[in-house]
Amino acid sequence: MSIKLDVIDRAIIQATQSGLPLTQRPYHTVAEKIDIPPEVVMQRMQAMLDNGVIRRIGAVPNHYSLGWNANGMTVWDVVDEHIDTLGQQVGALEFVSHCYRRPRIIPNWPYNLFAMVHGRNRDEVEVKTVQIAELLAPHCRAHATLYSTKILKKTGLRI
Amino acid sequence: MWQMDETDKAIINGLQGGLPVCERPYQIMALQFAISENELIARLENLLTQKVLTRFGPMFQIERMGGAFSLAAMQVSEDDYERVTETVNALTEVAHNYRREHQFNMWFVLATETPAGIVQAISRIEVETGYPVFNMPKEKEFFVGARFAA
Numbered sequence: 001m002s003i004k005l006d007v008i009d010r011a012i013i014q015a016t017q018s019g020l021p022l023t024q025r026p027y028h029t030v031a032e033k034i035d036i037p038p039e040v041v042m043q044r045m046q047a048m049l050d051n052g053v054i055r056r057i058g059a060v061p062n063h064y065s066l067g068w069n070a071n072g073m074t075v076w077d078v079v080d081e082h083i084d085t086l087g088q089q090v091g092a093l094e095f096v097s098h099c100y101r102r103p104r105i106i107p108n109w110p111y112n113l114f115a116m117v118h119g120r121n122r123d124e125v126e127v128k129t130v131q132i133a134e135l136l137a138p139h140c141r142a143h144a145t146l147y148s149t150k151i152l153k154k155t156g157l158r159i
Numbered sequence: 160m161w162q163m164d165e166t167d168k169a170i171i172n173g174l175q176g177g178l179p180v181c182e183r184p185y186q187i188m189a190l191q192f193a194i195s196e197n198e199l200i201a202r203l204e205n206l207l208t209q210k211v212l213t214r215f216g217p218m219f220q221i222e223r224m225g226g227a228f229s230l231a232a233m234q235v236s237e238d239d240y241e242r243v244t245e246t247v248n249a250l251t252e253v254a255h256n257y258r259r260e261h262q263f264n265m266w267f268v269l270a271t272e273t274p275a276g277i278v279q280a281i282s283r284i285e286v287e288t289g290y291p292v293f294n295m296p297k298e299k300e301f302f303v304g305a306r307f308a309a
Contacts (some may be wrong), residue, residue, distance in 0.1 A: 002225035013219060019207075022200045038182075043219070046180045053223045057215050059174040059280075060214040066171070073259065073266070084299065085278055091302030099301040102230065108261070109232075144261065152256035153248045154186035155217050157270045159226075 003051050006038060010159070012044055015127045017110070017157055020057065064151070072125040072145040074132060075111035082139040083113060089135055090115050094130045110142055122147065161209055166192055170202055171211065227274040227295040229252075231281060232263040233288070240264070242290045252280040263293070 011034040027045065031038035035147065048054040063071065068080040072093070080101055083101055091099035098116040115132060119125040129145055138145075178184045183257045186196040194202075194268075207214045208247075221228060235243045240258075247253055247267060256267035261264050269280050 003223050005224050009298060013217075014215050017219065018216070019214055020178070022185075022204050022215070024185065024196060024200070026184065027180065028182070042180050042182075048217075049177075050221065055218040055220050056176065057178040057180070057217045058176055058215070059171060059203075060218070061171055061175070062210055062213045065209070065211040074276050087299065087301040091205075096302060098303050099296040100230075101299040101301070102297055105182050105295070109295070113228075116233055118294040139288065146259040146261045146263070146266070148257045148259050150258040152244050152258055152265070153253060153267070154213050156214060156254050157221055158251045158254070159221075159272055 003048075003053050005053070006076065008040065009044055009048065009053075011036065012041060012048075013159055017159065018155075038054045060156070062151075062154075063118060067120055070119045070122045072117045072119075072122070072129065073148070074115045074117050074129050075143065076113040076115070076132070076136055076140050077108045077110045077142040078136060079111045079139040079141070082111070086129045086136055086139060087113055090132055093135075095119075095129075096132075111144065117145075161205075167206060169201060171197065171206065173190070174203075174215075175231060179251065221270050224272070226270065226272045227277050227296070229269045229277045229294055231263040231267055231269060231284075231295065232293045233284075233290050234262050235265050235288075235290060243290065247284055249282065250280055253274060253276050273278070 015030050015034050015119045016090050020026050023029045028038040029112055031041040062127055080116060087099060087101050095117060096115045098134065100114045101112055117125050119127045119130065133143065135138055173191060179187060179270050184197050189199040190195050192199065203215055207215060208259065211264045220309060248256055250268050252271050254268045254270040259266050271280060281294055285292050
């Protein structure tokens with residue numbers, strides 16, 4: 001299901017994708033910038049929140065600045081017939097922030113389950129990774145943890 | 160050197176949730192941190208300047224607008240890494256890019272307005288860098304909910 005956006009929605013997205021203005025009336029500031037009445041800006045943004053075009057309006061922290069220094073993308077080669085059940089269970093672990101099924105690319109990449117695990121250091125990530133390994137144990141053939149060592153870019157969506 | 164205080168931490172934790180859509184949203188949120196509207200705005204500006212926050216504003220789900228996201232990876236040789244990073248980052252379709260310790264050492268997220276945009280961006284990167292790009296679009300989302308306690 002895809003939501004149809006018109007020129008007003010697109011103007012609002014373009015005016016806010018790099019950030020919401022830090023002014024007392026931020027939606028009015030957006031409205032002035034794109035020359036649309038503030039009531040319309042607020043009504044459209046509320047509608048986009050309601051239909052999921054906007055996931056949320058809020059702060060995106062730099063997890064390194066907050067002391068979350070170890071960021072491990074754990075990847076797993078899980079038997080196809082069990083991946084959907086097991087993926088749900090891995091995604092439900094409180095320390096997993098993102099969890100997806102993705103295609104294998106044989107022979108270069110055998111892994112089909114991705115779970116992001118964060119910790120203050122790598123030991124913390126490894127303790128958590130062991131819990132995932134135990135959960136997947138009988139149906140997992142291989143796994144790896146890819147630690148991030150540098151953010152090369154983090155701008156988010158631009159349309 | 161500037162250091163985060165308890166109020167900053169409360170703001171970071173409290174504002175990962177949701178700013179309301181109304182005339183004075185910062186005034187409403189400021190109440191929960193027991194500070195003034197202007198102080199909240201000043202603290203948010205500072206957290207962005209200090210790069211504790213990478214962004215403050217709406218998070219868009221491009222898939223809901225008919226667009227697409229994908230995760231892609233490359234194996235880039237070390238002496239070429241800087242050049243390839245510049246080339247990849249120059250595409251507006253590249254939303255995030257991370258260096259990771261692995262044979263696949265560059266991982267980026269593409270966000271495009273149409274599903275065809277992913278394919279186009281990937282072939283452009285392959286042509287401009289000379290490296291193959293391994294496209295790994297999500298087939299199923301089990302969970303997304305990154306929250307980082309300050």
